[in-house]
Amino acid sequence: MPRNLKLYITGVVTLSALALLVATRLFPAEARIALTFTGANIPGVTDNASEPTQLQIFAGILFWTVLTLLASAFPVRLPRGTHRAVAMAPIVAAMSLGGPAVGGWVAAIGTTEMRELRGRIPWYGSLANHAGATLPAIAGGVAQVTFLSVVSAQREWVFAANFAGTLLGAAVFVGLNVVIASGLLALRTGQAFSSVLMGDVQETVVSSLALAPLGWLMAVVYSIQGWAALLFALPLYTTRQVSQRSAEMREMFTQTIGALAAAVDKRDPFTARHSERVKEIAVDIGRVMRVSDAELEALEWGGLLHDVGKIGVPDDVLKKADKLTRDERMIMNSHPVLGAQIIFPVTKLAAELPIIRHHHEWYNGSGYPDRLIGDEIPKLARVLHVADAFEAMTAARPYRMTPLTLEQALAELRKFAGIQFDPQMVDAFVRTVHAEGVPDPGRPAAPRQIPLISQAADRMAVPRVDATATPPAERV
Secondary structure (H helix, E strand, O other): OOOOOHHHHHHHHHHHHHHHHHHHHHHOOOOHHHOOOOOOOOOOOOOOOOOOOHHHHHHHEEEEEEEEHHHOOOOEOOOOOOOOOOOOOHHHHHHHHOOOOHHHHHHHHHOOOOOHHOOOOHHHHHHHHHHHHHHHHHHHHHHHHHHHHHHHOOOHHHHHHHHHHHHHHHHEEEEEEEEHHHHHHHHHHOOOOHHHHHHHHHHHHHHHHHHHHHHHHHHHHHHHHHHHHHHHHHHHHHHHHHHHHHHHHHHHHHHHHHHHHHHHHOOOHHHHHHHHHHHHHHHHHHHHHOOHHHHHHHHHHHHHHOOOHHHHHHHHHHOOOOOOOOHHHHHOHHHHHHOOOOOOOHHHHHHHHHHHHOOOOOOOOOOOOOOOOHHHHHHHHHHHHHHHHHHOOOEEEEEEEOOOOHOOOHHHHHEEEEOOOOOHHHHHHHHOHOOOOOOOOOOOOOOOOOOHHHHHHHOOOOOOOOOOOOOOOOOO
């Protein structure tokens, strides 16, 4: 385990344990959490005449803990690796009924997952997950108690204040939980904290906050008739299933894109899995550059589909081992445009269109199809160009049966940085695992001038540029 991750987990677990001990001492369980069979104890409206026993209070805490366990047992895995369950609602209800300490204990015990019981999560991961729910639940409970203490003088608004206080506590709970979970995942996977925070979290925050009113309603029903709160198991299960289906649909979409890319690649045995490897490299470059989650997704899908236009290139051109004629070169160079035309009707892939169309543009303006220059080329297309070139250079091709070594390929990227490739993207690539341990020749000693557009046009008129002037990856 990395030292930073170890320190992070130790800090979160220690702080959570201390907070739980302090909250237990300062905020004893409130009577509303007691499990009784008599009604009329709506939070903020009425109070039972008889004081509940300690056994009834314990039974109430156990009730909400078991309900939270059921809601937490099978979380839904989101694309970036975080997991989402519907335990938010029962935790909020327990926090609203019993106070900060009860909310903390219910979160600490009730967030146990089947993955933990089956040994799929290391012990320190389980500790971190539980702490990441316990501390936010206590903080949310304190926020709710503080808010209610301020507005308690206005008796006519107590019911509305209780609802507002519950939403405030839920917001604090969700916000702190998201920050802790994002930090843990970022340190564990090497992703940028901002990327994780703005990735799965956007959907998680909205869906979790949507459960807050349900948690409040569960608390109200429980106060009227305790066991009636079990009726909310059905909407909780339905919410979990909707989330699962959404994740499955995205995964199916990705798999479909991957299958289409694989079908194109398998037209030529030399390019089998080419798109998959390009995707992996491009995504890793994107992570080094700390691009947004939406841009990472565009690199993922754009990497898989960047060569889909080759479906319209005849085999005698695509697999030709000899030098291409001028007409054959024009056919080959049309595949980015054709790929963009194929993908255009799919509105979900609008962000991937610039990547597909422009991944063969050169930084100095001599690429194709639009001869864009420098920053005119979409950033993600420049990322993919480096990934595509490196993968092609390190794999056998009909026109070059002996692949370049990793060192040779990296030297080519450096040599043509500022000509074919964006130097910034090459620098980012060098910091990925794909270049780890590979001797880096560094940037060119002198800055390279960008040719005039007329010179770029002259270059495009050459049927097949000599290998000494272009990298071996030019024909991918």
